[in-house]
Amino acid sequence: xxxxxxxxxxxxxxxxxxxxxxxxxxxxxxxxxxxxxxxxxxxxxxxxxxxxxxxxxxxxxxxxxxxxxxxxxxxxxxxxxxxxxxxxxxxxxxxxxxxxxxxxxxxxxxxx
Amino acid sequence: xxxxxxxxxxxxxxxxxxxxxxxxxxxxxxxxxxxxxxxxxxxxxxxxxxxxxxxxxxxxxxxxxxxxxxxxxxxxxxxxxxxxxxxxxxxxxxxxxxxxxxxxxxxxxxxxxxxx
Numbered sequence: 001x002x003x004x005x006x007x008x009x010x011x012x013x014x015x016x017x018x019x020x021x022x023x024x025x026x027x028x029x030x031x032x033x034x035x036x037x038x039x040x041x042x043x044x045x046x047x048x049x050x051x052x053x054x055x056x057x058x059x060x061x062x063x064x065x066x067x068x069x070x071x072x073x074x075x076x077x078x079x080x081x082x083x084x085x086x087x088x089x090x091x092x093x094x095x096x097x098x099x100x101x102x103x104x105x106x107x108x109x110x111x112x
Numbered sequence: 113x114x115x116x117x118x119x120x121x122x123x124x125x126x127x128x129x130x131x132x133x134x135x136x137x138x139x140x141x142x143x144x145x146x147x148x149x150x151x152x153x154x155x156x157x158x159x160x161x162x163x164x165x166x167x168x169x170x171x172x173x174x175x176x177x178x179x180x181x182x183x184x185x186x187x188x189x190x191x192x193x194x195x196x197x198x199x200x201x202x203x204x205x206x207x208x209x210x211x212x213x214x215x216x217x218x219x220x221x222x223x224x225x226x227x228x
Contacts, residue, residue, distance in 0.1 A: 004154075034216065043116075043203060044219040089155070099145070099157035099171065100205075100217060 002027045006090055006103035013080055014111050021075040021106045023090030028068050031093040034100065035064050035075050037086040044089065048075070080110045114138065116220035118204050124226045125194055133189040133223045137206030142184050145205045145217060148173075155203065161187060162209055194227045201225070 003026045013019055023033070032051050036044040048057045048064040050073070056065040063076040077084060087107045091100040117136045125131050137144050146158040157171040161181040172178070176194075181187040191198055201224050205217040 036219070041224075043221040044205075046216055046218060049216045091155075099160060099168070100147075100155075101157070102147075102155040104154040 002030075002092060002094055002101045004090060004092055004101050004103040006088075006106050008106060009104070010107040010109075012109040012111065015080060015082060017080050017110075018076070018078050019080055019108070021077070021088050021090075021108070023073040023075070023103055025071045025073075025092050025101075027094070028071050029094070030068065033064075033066055033073050034091045034093065035062075035073075036089040036091065038089055038105070039086050047088075077108075080108075082110050082112050084108060084110050116204055116206050116218055118202075118220040118223050120223060121221065122224045122226075124228060127196060127227055128193055130190065130192045131194055131225065133191075133202050133225070135187045135189070135204030135206075135220060137185070137187070137204070138218055140208070141206035141218075142209030143207045143215070144181055144187050145207075146179060146187070146189050147203045147205065148200045149203060149222070150200045158189070158202075191225075194225075196227045199225055199227045 005024050007022045030052055034049045035047045038044050050057045050066045061078040066073045087105040089102055089105045091102045119134045142163045144161045147155040148158055149155045159179045160168040176192045179189045201222040203222045204220045207215040207217045
């Protein structure tokens with residue numbers, strides 16, 4: 001059974017700092033990995049999707065990497081802003097199933 | 113274009129009553145998913161529809177839970193004889209389809225269900 005773990009559970013940083021969120025998964029047989037942000041009381045917003053054949057994806061100040069063999073992904077946020085404050089979720093799309101398996105998220109607070 | 117929509121946004125019901133939650137996927141998306149998020153926990157997969165194929169119901173927690181989808185459009189998630197443990201946010205997502213793990217899922221805002 002696939003298990004996804006995110007570290008740290010919570011992170012508080014001053015504005016302008018670069019930061020890294022970590023995600024690990026137990027079964028490397030994945031089709032893709034997706035990073036989402038979730039704002040309080042709202043649904044999920046897709047940030048980046050990395051296919052299993054890819055090593056990284058970039059969108060603006062965000063960069064996500066994938067090391068499938070070691071079962072790890074990182075989300076790098078450059079020059080953080082208060083508007084980046086949210087919960088960040090990592091999810092893997094499995095080869096054999098139809099579901100996304102989610103980690104429990106990292107709650108990020110960027111202080112002005 | 114329009115994203116995934118869900119209704120109602122909030123639902124409060126008494127224990128033992130039945131509830132029905134609705135999801136409208138993005139037009140053209142053949143795959144539709146339901147997830148549940150209990151307070152302070154991660155998302156749990158419930159059920160997946162892909163076109164006219166038999167749905168993957170492997171995540172449904174009990175036989176009180178069922179879901180239907182009409183063609184490639186609206187889906188309804190029904191919870192019978194609700195229990196307090198059913199209180200959660202129910203999230204719907206859709207994708208272009210094919211192998212579910214291969215395409216990006218887009219989520220609706222969710223329905224917050226409270227069972228009193």
